Amino acid sequence: MNFNNKRVGVIGAGAMGSAMIRGFLKAGLMQPQDMIASDLRDNALQELKRSTSINITSDNSAVVQRSQVIIFAVKPDQVENTLKEVASSITVEHLVVSVAAGISISTFEKHLPSGVSVIRVMPNVPALIGEGMTALALGSKAGKDDQETAEALFSALGKVLTVQESELDAVTGISGCGPAYMVIILEALADGGVKMGLSRQVALQLAVQTMIGTARMIQATAEHPASLKDRVCSPGGSTISGVHVLENGGLRGLLISAVEASTKRSGELR
Numbered sequence: 001m002n003f004n005n006k007r008v009g010v011i012g013a014g015a016m017g018s019a020m021i022r023g024f025l026k027a028g029l030m031q032p033q034d035m036i037a038s039d040l041r042d043n044a045l046q047e048l049k050r051s052t053s054i055n056i057t058s059d060n061s062a063v064v065q066r067s068q069v070i071i072f073a074v075k076p077d078q079v080e081n082t083l084k085e086v087a088s089s090i091t092v093e094h095l096v097v098s099v100a101a102g103i104s105i106s107t108f109e110k111h112l113p114s115g116v117s118v119i120r121v122m123p124n125v126p127a128l129i130g131e132g133m134t135a136l137a138l139g140s141k142a143g144k145d146d147q148e149t150a151e152a153l154f155s156a157l158g159k160v161l162t163v164q165e166s167e168l169d170a171v172t173g174i175s176g177c178g179p180a181y182m183v184i185i186l187e188a189l190a191d192g193g194v195k196m197g198l199s200r201q202v203a204l205q206l207a208v209q210t211m212i213g214t215a216r217m218i219q220a221t222a223e224h225p226a227s228l229k230d231r232v233c234s235p236g237g238s239t240i241s242g243v244h245v246l247e248n249g250g251l252r253g254l255l256i257s258a259v260e261a262s263t264k265r266s267g268e269l270r
């Protein structure tokens, strides 16, 4: 089986590239023989081959030749050179997908032969286990079929939203970078538990399930976060004492500033 009769190739099999590959395979969207990945790092490719059985190559042109959907997952400052290397062998039969933060669709369209469809996406690392969040924006040549292909691909990795390209830097600031913020919060909550005498293992389990449960509850009920917070804060109780500390420490302002900083930085990665 392959995906809508399309083979998928990934150029750049680092943190995000390999998370997507493993996510597609885990979702059963395609078989290893229908996927190919290239990278500069032979060790990373060999490990990917060993653990997934997909095709690997050090030659980016081989990815273009053997795939209908080409996902660019190199670092933003590596995109333009990579693109120049393979652009002339990309045709209107391909769909080009970029996950690179900050690199505009017009940069791709400028280098590619005219008429090639480009879709820019911002996924995140939980795609690895099918719990990703991906936002996608369509290039000027991308049609309904291309959108459906990209939505089907990334739906296998979690939730998908279509947005305007101008919104993608802010998307990066929340869901692209967010896993790093979430694990810092998780680790710090667990540290708090350890300080209060719990084992690290118990403290982390409590923190993780609390984050999962709370997020799932907001997702399932669409309850306003403030209303859930109010229900947890018993009058004169323990939660409001903790909330007071968080407000004094400026946690909300810090998180807003973190998203703002990541969004701005994303816009500079061109």
Ligand SMILES: NC(=O)C1=CN([C@@H]2O[C@H](COP(=O)(O)OP(=O)(O)OC[C@H]3O[C@@H](n4cnc5c(N)ncnc54)[C@H](OP(=O)(O)O)[C@@H]3O)[C@@H](O)[C@H]2O)C=CC1
Pocket (backbone or CB within 6 Å): 011, 012, 013, 014, 015, 016, 017, 038, 039, 040, 041, 044, 060, 073, 074, 075, 076, 078, 081, 082, 099, 100, 101, 122, 123, 124, 125, 176
């Ligand atoms: N990490 C994340 O959570 C997310 C990342 N992204 C985007 O994904 C892209 C990749 O990021 P990330 O996975 O973190 O970075 P990594 O550095 O982990 O992966 C990029 C890989 O591409 C390789 N590479 C560089 N140049 C080429 C080339 N010419 N041909 C083939 N492979 C090449 C790199 O090798 P070498 O290291 O030797 O240069 C590296 O192994 C970025 O554009 C980023 O914005 C998007 C969403 C989330």
Ligand SMILES: O=C(O)[C@@H]1CCC=N1
Pocket (backbone or CB within 6 Å): 101, 172, 176, 177
């Ligand atoms: O840090 C970065 O630039 C990339 C984009 C989103 C997550 N990681």
